[in-house]
Amino acid sequence: MKRRGYKSLAVAGLAALALTACGTTGSTGGGDNASGSIAPEDMTMVTVVKIAGVGWFDRMEVGVDSYAARTGVDARQQGADDASPEKQIQIIQDLLPQSPTAITVVPNSPEALENILTQAREQGIIVVAHEAAGMKNVDVDIEAFDNNSYGRLIMENLGDCMGGTGEYAAFVGGLTAKTHMDWVGGAQEYADENFPEITRVSDPIESKEDENTAYQRAKEVLAKYPNIKGFQGSAGTDVAGIARAVQEAGLQDDVCVMGTSIPSVAKKYLEDGSIDKAFFWDPALAGEAMLAAAQILANGDTIKEGTDLGVEGYNSLIPVEGIANAFNGNASIIVDKDNVGDFDF
Secondary structure, eight states: OOOOOOOOOOHHHHHHHHHTTOOSOOEEOOGGGOOSOOOGGGOEEEEEOSOSSSHHHHHHHHHHHHHHHHHOOEEEEEOOSSOOHHHHHHHHHHHGGGOOSEEEEOOSOHHHHHHHHHHHHHTTOEEEESSOTTOSSSSEEEESSOHHHHHHHHHHHHHHHTTTEEEEEEEESOTTOHHHHHHHHHHHHHHHHHOTEEEEOSSOEEOTTOHHHHHHHHHHHHHHOTTOOEEEEOSTTHHHHHHHHHHHTTOTTTOEEEEEOOHHHHHHHHHHTSSOEEEEOOHHHHHHHHHHHHHHHHTTOOEETTOOOSSTTOSSOEEOTTOTTEEEOOOOEEEOTTTGGGOOO
């Protein structure tokens, strides 16, 4: 029987964790891209997401559209029909002749996009990334929070739900998805330090950012490990797919399911216990934060410690330790069956 205790770090608490990761103050400017102030109506920005047509990035598009309406910047979003890095590269390749002011991107594979983003920057296009701390060929990367701390937060709650013992499986959208790997790595670290009787059954399992794939692979895990007590999902589609498998097996009261999702996707599973908690940040605000950073750089200013992007959760950026062009916000949210109704997305 799983435990229903609720452990969380408040937003301020996660910020405190993130602050411990800060090194010396860094700053990132537009580099070769900065050319002085540009009127918003003269700016064109394109947000390239991992995949189109899923709840997470539909919500990000709301933020992109809101930013355009609020600022006058010509901003739009594009994504492929699957999470293939090659298709994402092709989208960016097709944008280069259009010479937008900025490309903001959520990479499926940061490594795969390095070359094409180099071309963009050489052409004078500003590049801002999200979920890609450590990328070299971007002007700046904006994270919602410290990724290791986020993974540890998930395991703090998952381990408590599991009663501190048993087996769990970790899902990622792809093994090349750096933030997903950071989250499952942080979770494993926390388990090793605090729940020595909890073990992960395998290396992280790829879902390909697809709910049906997560569902099928969760069914395989349940069949192979009949005593499994927990699942951690990373892609926005993972926990919904896992929850379907748990629900079908009638294991809502025996298996703990936690990970990244948005309330509208997770709600029906939270209500029947197929998902115990969803962890997220608002993709709409992340979309706005990337665009705000790009606009700052386009105006010849810099992104540095304490920069306020004018977007909730991104009002005082924190440098990522050891990465000069990456900054954390403070935008973590936890939802369970008791507060899922507080969100309209």
